[in-house]
Amino acid sequence: MRAAPECYPCFLNQAIKTARRTTSDPRRLKALLDEVSAALRSHPFDVAPPVISEDIYRIIARTTGAADPYRDLKRRCIRQALRIYPEVKKWVAAHPDPLRAAVQAAIAGNVIDFGVAGEFDLAADVSALLDRPLAVDHYADFRKCLARAGRVLYLGDNAGETVFDRILIEALDRPVDYAVRSAPIINDALAEDAESSGLSRAARIVESGCSTPGTVLSHSSPAFRRIFRSADLIISKGQGNFEALAESGRSLFFLLKVKCEVVARLARAPLGSLVLISQKRRKAKPAARP
Amino acid sequence: MRAAPECYPCFLNQAIKTARRTTSDPRRLKALLDEVSAALRSHPFDVAPPVISEDIYRIIARTTGAADPYRDLKRRCIRQALRIYPEVKKWVAAHPDPLRAAVQAAIAGNVIDFGVAGEFDLAADVSALLDRPLAVDHYADFRKCLARAGRVLYLGDNAGETVFDRILIEALDRPVDYAVRSAPIINDALAEDAESSGLSRAARIVESGCSTPGTVLSHSSPAFRRIFRSADLIISKGQGNFEALAESGRSLFFLLKVKCEVVARLARAPLGSLVLISQKRRKAKPAARP
Numbered sequence: 097m098r099a100a101p102e103c104y105p106c107f108l109n110q111a112i113k114t115a116r117r118t119t120s121d122p123r124r125l126k127a128l129l130d131e132v133s134a135a136l137r138s139h140p141f142d143v144a145p146p147v148i149s150e151d152i153y154r155i156i157a158r159t160t161g162a163a164d165p166y167r168d169l170k171r172r173c174i175r176q177a178l179r180i181y182p183e184v185k186k187w188v189a190a191h192p193d194p195l196r197a198a199v200q201a202a203i204a205g206n207v208i209d210f211g212v213a214g215e216f217d218l219a220a221d222v223s224a225l226l227d228r229p230l231a232v233d234h235y236a237d238f239r240k241c242l243a244r245a246g247r248v249l250y251l252g253d254n255a256g257e258t259v260f261d262r263i264l265i266e267a268l269d270r271p272v273d274y275a276v277r278s279a280p281i282i283n284d285a286l287a288e289d290a291e292s293s294g295l296s297r298a299a300r301i302v303e304s305g306c307s308t309p310g311t312v313l314s315h316s317s318p319a320f321r322r323i324f325r326s327a328d329l330i331i332s333k334g335q336g337n338f339e340a341l342a343e344s345g346r347s348l349f350f351l352l353k354v355k356c357e358v359v360a361r362l363a364r365a366p367l368g369s370l371v372l373i374s375q376k377r378r379k380a381k382p383a384a385r386p
Numbered sequence: 387m388r389a390a391p392e393c394y395p396c397f398l399n400q401a402i403k404t405a406r407r408t409t410s411d412p413r414r415l416k417a418l419l420d421e422v423s424a425a426l427r428s429h430p431f432d433v434a435p436p437v438i439s440e441d442i443y444r445i446i447a448r449t450t451g452a453a454d455p456y457r458d459l460k461r462r463c464i465r466q467a468l469r470i471y472p473e474v475k476k477w478v479a480a481h482p483d484p485l486r487a488a489v490q491a492a493i494a495g496n497v498i499d500f501g502v503a504g505e506f507d508l509a510a511d512v513s514a515l516l517d518r519p520l521a522v523d524h525y526a527d528f529r530k531c532l533a534r535a536g537r538v539l540y541l542g543d544n545a546g547e548t549v550f551d552r553i554l555i556e557a558l559d560r561p562v563d564y565a566v567r568s569a570p571i572i573n574d575a576l577a578e579d580a581e582s583s584g585l586s587r588a589a590r591i592v593e594s595g596c597s598t599p600g601t602v603l604s605h606s607s608p609a610f611r612r613i614f615r616s617a618d619l620i621i622s623k624g625q626g627n628f629e630a631l632a633e634s635g636r637s638l639f640f641l642l643k644v645k646c647e648v649v650a651r652l653a654r655a656p657l658g659s660l661v662l663i664s665q666k667r668r669k670a671k672p673a674a675r676p
Contacts, residue, residue, distance in 0.1 A: 098412075100412065101402050101412055101415035101416055101419060102399075102402060104398055104402075104416070104419045104423075105395035105396070105398035105399045105402070105419075106395070108394055108395035108398065109392075109395045112391050112392060112394075112395070122388075122390065122391055122431070125391035126391055126394070126430075126431050129391060129394045129395075129426075130426075130427045133394075133423035133424075133426065133427060134423075134427070136419075136420075136423065137420045137423060137424070140416075141412070141416050
């Protein structure tokens with residue numbers, strides 16, 4: 097999807113929120129906003145929001161001197177998620193359809209976010225979301241496609257959410273490649289985060305090659321693109337990956353919590369809702385007759 | 387109060403929301419945002435937000451060609467408010483303390499807003515707010531000061547809210563000057579709006595001389611400043627007037643719904659709460675000894 101006009105102030109809000117982790121000086125914050133808005137002016141907004149985000153967070157890192165401002169928070173999120181992992185695993189095992197329950201747990205884990213979304217209380221919010229009906233629910237199709245699939249590619253999103261991804265991956269009963277970002281961006285999961293979430297016991301951890309907060313294929317490595325092309329089924333977690341891959345014409349399943357109005361419009365689901373969207377490969381148009 | 391870094395993206399959000407009333411073309415909206423952000427870069431943010439707002443809304447008016455984009459909405463708000471006026475009057479008259487009830491009705495009317503705040507349902511929202519306790523409640527002081535006061539100056543805010551201001555003014559039982567903006571800005575009340583709200587039956591309508599969405603004294607007319615200085619009691623309605631006059635050292639009463647986190651911090655009240663704040667004249671510091 098392309099960035100919308102509404103993304104413009106949202107990027108500035110994210111810049112303030114992130115910079116406030118290291119400074120509260122209004123003049124330094126104003127100077128940062130001036131620089132970010134100059135960068136936004138130079139962007140034509142004909143790309144997916146994660147492409148612009150990468151640029152914005154690079155400016156924040158440079159001006160605040162903090163290359164990975166969410167590092168401690170990411171670790172804390174993973175520890176918190178690991179504490180409730182046994183309980184959620186038990187809930188999944190006791191469910192009449194454990195795969196469906198694991199899907200729900202993975203989507204609920206997307207409540208974790210320090211970018212677009214605001215505050216959250218991990219244990220309380222995940223519990224509340226386990227029973228929430230999905231606003232778009234293509235589970236039947238997901239189940240059918242999974243039954244036919246060999247290798248699965250799972251596009252990770254945030255650190256901590258990784259623990260809930262592990263729950264779904266353990267329920268898939270398939271060989272899985274779990275993709276993480278290659279450099280710090282917001283609170284997105286890196287290889288070390290996937291590792292400390294216990295994901296290497298359930299999947300092969302692979303780097304996407306990009307540091308955009310969403311899997312932008314043109315920014316990813318050739319090795320990753322091969323994995324992407326050869327996967328039988330792709331699970332895309334979170335809003336950043338949705339922004340990068342919705343309307344891409346690729347066949348995949350989006351699992352996310354809808355965190356802004358721009359994505360809500362495209363996902364055709366209300367703000368705050370949980371969705372499992374099946375996106376089908378766009379068929380090539382027949383060649384025009386000569 | 388001075389503009390905060392958080393006001394920066396808020397101005398851009400307001401620009402999009404207002405411009406979308408006349409266009410949905412993403413390129414035109416992006417061009418407007420580029421121009422607004424250039425204006426924000428040139429502002430040092432050492433002034434009250436309404437001063438910057440005036441500049442932003444002037445850019446929106448110029449680029450969209452709509453000098454008063456909220457004109458129809460203002461009229462509709464006044465009509466809606468006049469429809470529920472008799473019911474609220476009855477509720478005030480039946481209250482054990484009608485003055486207190488009228489204060490509450492006036493603050494509840496501040497739910498009307500097309501600037502910072504989002505959507506609202508006038509009749510439902512006002513009814514819900516009539517019983518909501520005030521998060522800051524200096525009513526006892528207000529009542530005492532009113533008992534001693536001769537002439538009252540009432541600083542109006544939004545069109546439609548004007549009808550609820552009329553309810554409080556009718557309960558004051560004092561000669562009242564009702565101040566309106568001198569040129570269209572967002573949905574702020576002009577003289578014609580006060581007139582069609584029936585305010586001329588209860589007060590003398592005066593223009594502040596400014597078109598900032600908040601009474602910025604340095605932007606107001608000399609005639610208005612004389613009224614301001616000679617008033618025995620000043621009632622300031624809404625967030626715009628609060629932004630313009632909080633920390634001004636002037637003695638006045640602020641009646642408003644808290645619509646953003648920046649104002650929430652200064653008002654020491656939660657976002658969304660209703661407040662009646664007594665601000666006392668700041669005493670001049672004794673001269674330092676030679």
